[in-house]
Amino acid sequence: MIKFEREKYSRIGVMPRYGNASSVRWFEVEPNCTFHMFNCFEDGDEVVVRGCKAKTAIIPGPDWGEDKFQWFSRGFKPVSSSAKDNGDDSIAEGLLFSRVYEQRLNLLTGEAKEIDLSGDDFSMDFPTINGEYIGVKQKYGYAQVIDSIASSSCGKSKYGGLAKLYFEELEAGEDKEGQSHQAKKIVYHKFAKNNFCTGAAYVSRPGDVEEDDGWIVAFLHDEDTDTSHVLVVDANNFEEEPIAKIALPQRVPYGHHGAYFQTPTHL
Secondary structure, eight states, X not given: OOOOOOOSOEEEEEOOTTOOGGGOEEEEEOSOEEEEEEEEEEETTEEEEXXXXXXXXXXXXXXXXXXXXXXXXXXXXXXXXXXXXXXXTTTOSOTTOOEEEEXXXXXXXXXXXXXXXXXXXXXXXXXXXXXXXXXXOXXXXXXXXXXXXXXXXXXXXXXXEEEEEEEEEEEEEEOTTSOEEEEEEEEEEEOOTTEEEEEEEEEEOTTOOSTTOEEEEEEEEETTTTEEEEEEEEGGGTTSOOSXXXXXXXXXXXXXXXXXXXXXXXX
């Protein structure tokens, strides 16, 4: 069995738009696995990176010889004050708990500053934003919220709601470990019991003016009735009932990723 030593840090590379390999600037950040990004943009002398990160990767899973179900079950458990990271991935709990982080990379000083934006109330991943704001500073972001208890029980990720993050509205504070923590305003669209989503995407309203003038569209599956729907949530009234819930003739498997394509209508 091959055993890899746990890295002491992760690195983020920043390359000029028309640069090459020799022009990459490397910044050291805390060890993490970031699969999915909200956005990246320039802010003065800094490059700002916003994404969802956990302490370890869900892929490929545990080392050979360890029970996969037990490993995933421990990893998906909620983060609590009693769950301490002792550096041993084989027994630690909550390693797959995914937070929203912001990394600010200063191109002049070489400093990397990390800020926890979501805290440990809910694990979330598979973020999406208004596509018109990719590469520039945005006010809002959306993510799928992991049901940590349901995920831990079955050893697979299940998303029991949606979250809307207000990146320009925060509640300053300090987390339990003393790390930098600036909890952003977050509102939630929660699903009924045993209802889980996949493939959430942001869709702009035709003629939209504001950044959040649109909808979140996702597949929703009810495990009690074994029925699937397309769910449409108003981004401006995020906590309210969905504006549409369209029944589908067959099951849509959980697949995490999704995209929305507008098809022209021809008369």
